[in-house]
Amino acid sequence: MAALRRIARERGGWWHAYVCPAHGVELDHGDLLGGIFPEGGAHCALGCRVDTEAVRGAWLVLSHQAWARHLRVLAHRGERTEVVARLVEYSAVYAGLATERHGEAQTWMLRGRLFHQALTDAIWAVNIGHTVSTLAGTGTEDLAAVLPLLGDLEQAALDARSVLTGQGHLASNYTAWLNAAGVATSRAAAAVRGGEWDGAKRWLEGDHGLYAHLRVAVAEDGWEWEGSTYYHGFVLRAALLALRSTDPAAIPSDVVGVLAGMTDVLAAIATDGGILPALHDGPYLRRPLALEWLELISLAQQLVPSEALEAVAVRARAELGEHDDGLDRELGGWFAGPPLPRRAAPGPVTVFPSVGYAVVRAEGIHALLDFGPHGGSHGHRDKLSLYLYGATTPWQPDPGQVPYAHAEFRDLYTSTEAHPAFRVDGTEQAECTGTLLDSDPVSVTAEVTTAYEGVRAVRRVAVGDCYLVDLLTVTGPRARRIAAQLRPGTALDIQLQANGPVRTTWYGEETLHGWHTHTAGVPVRPVTLPGPGPADDPQRVRTRVDFTCEAERVTFASVYQAASAGPAVTDVRLDGEELTVDLTDGSTARFRTEG
Numbered sequence: 001m002a003a004l005r006r007i008a009r010e011r012g013g014w015w016h017a018y019v020c021p022a023h024g025v026e027l028d029h030g031d032l033l034g035g036i037f038p039e040g041g042a043h044c045a046l047g048c049r050v051d052t053e054a055v056r057g058a059w060l061v062l063s064h065q066a067w068a069r070h071l072r073v074l075a076h077r078g079e080r081t082e083v084v085a086r087l088v089e090y091s092a093v094y095a096g097l098a099t100e101r102h103g104e105a106q107t108w109m110l111r112g113r114l115f116h117q118a119l120t121d122a123i124w125a126v127n128i129g130h131t132v133s134t135l136a137g138t139g140t141e142d143l144a145a146v147l148p149l150l151g152d153l154e155q156a157a158l159d160a161r162s163v164l165t166g167q168g169h170l171a172s173n174y175t176a177w178l179n180a181a182g183v184a185t186s187r188a189a190a191a192v193r194g195g196e197w198d199g200a201k202r203w204l205e206g207d208h209g210l211y212a213h214l215r216v217a218v219a220e221d222g223w224e225w226e227g228s229t230y231y232h233g234f235v236l237r238a239a240l241l242a243l244r245s246t247d248p249a250a251i252p253s254d255v256v257g258v259l260a261g262m263t264d265v266l267a268a269i270a271t272d273g274g275i276l277p278a279l280h281d282g283p284y285l286r287r288p289l290a291l292e293w294l295e296l297i298s299l300a301q302q303l304v305p306s307e308a309l310e311a312v313a314v315r316a317r318a319e320l321g322e323h324d325d326g327l328d329r330e331l332g333g334w335f336a337g338p339p340l341p342r343r344a345a346p347g348p349v350t351v352f353p354s355v356g357y358a359v360v361r362a363e364g365i366h367a368l369l370d371f372g373p374h375g376g377s378h379g380h381r382d383k384l385s386l387y388l389y390g391a392t393t394p395w396q397p398d399p400g401q402v403p404y405a406h407a408e409f410r411d412l413y414t415s416t417e418a419h420p421a422f423r424v425d426g427t428e429q430a431e432c433t434g435t436l437l438d439s440d441p442v443s444v445t446a447e448v449t450t451a452y453e454g455v456r457a458v459r460r461v462a463v464g465d466c467y468l469v470d471l472l473t474v475t476g477p478r479a480r481r482i483a484a485q486l487r488p489g490t491a492l493d494i495q496l497q498a499n500g501p502v503r504t505t506w507y508g509e510e511t512l513h514g515w516h517t518h519t520a521g522v523p524v525r526p527v528t529l530p531g532p533g534p535a536d537d538p539q540r541v542r543t544r545v546d547f548t549c550e551a552e553r554v555t556f557a558s559v560y561q562a563a564s565a566g567p568a569v570t571d572v573r574l575d576g577e578e579l580t581v582d583l584t585d586g587s588t589a590r591f592r593t594e595g
Helices: 052-077 080-097 118-136 144-166 173-193 200-205 210-217 230-243 253-269 287-300 307-323 407-414
Strands: 349-352 357-360 365-370 385-390 420-423 436-441 441-449 456-463 468-486 494-497 502-506 512-518 523-530 541-562 569-575 576-582 588-592
Touching: 052 080, 052 118, 080 118, 118 173, 118 230, 144 173, 144 441, 173 200, 173 210, 173 230, 200 210, 210 365, 230 253, 253 307, 253 349, 253 357, 253 541, 287 307, 287 588, 349 436, 349 441, 349 523, 357 456, 365 456, 365 468, 365 541, 385 468, 385 523, 468 576, 494 541, 502 541, 512 569, 541 569
Parallel strands: none
Antiparallel strands: 349 357, 357 365, 365 385, 420 468, 436 441, 441 456, 456 468, 468 541, 494 502, 502 512, 512 541, 523 541, 569 576, 576 588
16 A cells, blocks of 8 residues: 655744764664654664654654655656645745744744744755645646745745845855755746746846855856755755756856856766765765755766766766656756757866865866865865776765764864874864965976965875875974874775885775875874774764874875776885886886975
8 A cells, every 4th residue: 555645834943953972973764755753752773762852843844845856756747636736835834833832943044934044944845846836837726825825935935035144144055055045936936827937137137146145156177066065056056946947048148158157067976976075064865965966967078068967967877766756857858959069078187276175186086176265154174085996886975075064074074184194293274275286288287375374284185196195284383293184985904014105005896095104204103093984974984094103294105096096106215305116017116205
């Protein structure tokens, strides 16, 4: 017998509270369309059952959002009777909440009506608006009852945007979704009434509209200002959703440039196998996020097509398996005109100077160097971190973030300790910004001087013929305890050799080999410690390595080679300011440090 489907009548809370307090993992969603919180509490993958007011409110967020997306899918598939009935039902629910308080919404939140946050209301409203617009394409006679809901949702978006922009937060990622909600609901209402949409001035072109937001929220290098993969995609997806039925030729040329640049960012940081590194705040791995990436890519490919994003879509669909609802495949014809020319593929080195990332591609290795601004409330204390990926293997990934309501694990995953960065005296880096010193087609060099008082750190990452070179030099005014950190996302073996570099082997679908040496005469201890792996499961233990010494100045030199690349590295030596790399074919290469 099919499971009973019911829309919950209660207001949703804050989805980030849907986390196990013991283990830091997101709780199992259960039957979100059933509308009833799981009996006995929400399940944790490690055996817990959690039932608190905050968790119940978070589950309601997930349920309402799942319903809105489900209705959008059904509208595309022609299930009109069911969808209209549910929309009318939601109209009554939304109207019934108009006189109620906002429950336990936290004081920092910009509050909504159906959810604690106006942002969450806006995301829900976008799906509702697009559901109605899709239905209106085949008739409007049964949609009049939904007009009050659409009007209330547009007004709520306008009111919230006025508060936000009045506080000087035009660049906030909230603004993108409030504008998208205003577009989606007002366009839907116009379609139901059979008239022309007249909301472009208010929601797209005005002083606080989408175009104005994108102009201030996105840096010249194409990144959304927070420097987070998740929030970058979050804003880009909102923009693409807001531009339904728009001719690309009618979008201002500078805004088109912003959207193309945002797409280029994702193409550059994605591995050839479709991994999108979870830079700074955002889930490391999450099925609802995979659905969001599929939707974004479906829309982006219709505006600024990119071959690199095709691999991301393939990987996201594989992660979803049977949980793929197919919405992205229903979104053809999103724009009213042809796409822009296909984007060029990224080269071996791509530098984003404003947000402070560099992508370096060696044979079989995809590396990212983080040196830029902290990134506001979504930043991590990880300056000069070096992240390492294969096409499909996260050897040393940015670990991502847990749901924000878990204060202890959230702080852990923002910490320097959790990242492949450097630390001094076992303390945390300050929130700071590094500087790009140099870049060319095969290398990039960056420094940071404010992570620790009086300490300068320089990291140079270079592409060899069939390997990657990493040179990290740390200098201070006196001897300090300095550590260069390895933070694997996969199993790792480490081997000390009596007369040669330390060797590491990193496992996964692909294998990575590492050779690690340091300044002569400086005793360095390669200390291995168990530590939590990426943030999708903080209980997963990985072997961490801290190359630690007491020194005024030290250079840590590493050479990485994918097992598939060759000829193989046989030895690495650091002599003064020069690193030598020997290969099995007899060739030798030399690289200067930049300390």
